[in-house]
Amino acid sequence: MMNLIRRINQHSKPHRFPSIALLVGLVLMFTACASSNTTVYEQLGKTEGITLIADNFLTNIANDKLIRHHFEQTDIAIFRQRFIEHLCVVTGGACNYQGETMFNSHQGLNITQADFDAIVGHLIAAMKQQNIPISTRNALLAKLAPMYSDITYH
Numbered sequence: 001m002m003n004l005i006r007r008i009n010q011h012s013k014p015h016r017f018p019s020i021a022l023l024v025g026l027v028l029m030f031t032a033c034a035s036s037n038t039t040v041y042e043q044l045g046k047t048e049g050i051t052l053i054a055d056n057f058l059t060n061i062a063n064d065k066l067i068r069h070h071f072e073q074t075d076i077a078i079f080r081q082r083f084i085e086h087l088c089v090v091t092g093g094a095c096n097y098q099g100e101t102m103f104n105s106h107q108g109l110n111i112t113q114a115d116f117d118a119i120v121g122h123l124i125a126a127m128k129q130q131n132i133p134i135s136t137r138n139a140l141l142a143k144l145a146p147m148y149s150d151i152t153y154h
């Protein structure tokens, strides 16, 4: 009997779960604090990351037969530059946006809700291509969503 108790005691190692849970908790807390202290601009990889996203975004638009006709009259080099500057400013970067307001630049383009959704879809895909995490993707979309009424139906 004593042998059995001794054997059970030998095999029962100290319980490791609480210390691992504590570690995971601390890592999560640190991550949450870190991301709330950084701008979305930084989370996107600053101007370098935004530029890569913008280039994927432009490729995605060029491949979309339902959307690309909107850009037939557009100087894509200028649009690319303005789009990068705009994303930078909107997400908290210290850039100088030299373009028009969202209302003025989309006036007369007859952009529908479906167009808007398609463009947002291309932007999401572009961010995924750059491995931007979902929390950052959603943080950017939250900043762009209020522009919907300035961009569509006028």
Ligand code: HEM
Pocket (backbone or CB within 6 Å): 067, 070, 071, 073, 074, 075, 078, 079, 082, 083, 086, 098, 099, 100, 101, 105, 106, 109, 111, 115, 116, 117, 119, 144, 145, 147, 151
């Ligand atoms: C969140 C959504 C959008 C954002 C943040 C955005 C941003 C911009 C920016 C920064 C410019 C440059 C303005 C300038 O040069 O002064 C621009 C121009 C333009 N946008 Fe958008 N846009 C959005 C949605 C759309 C949609 C849905 C379409 C149509 C499918 C569209 C079509 C265009 C076109 C055609 C131009 C160029 C106009 C020109 O040739 O001067 N945009 N947009």
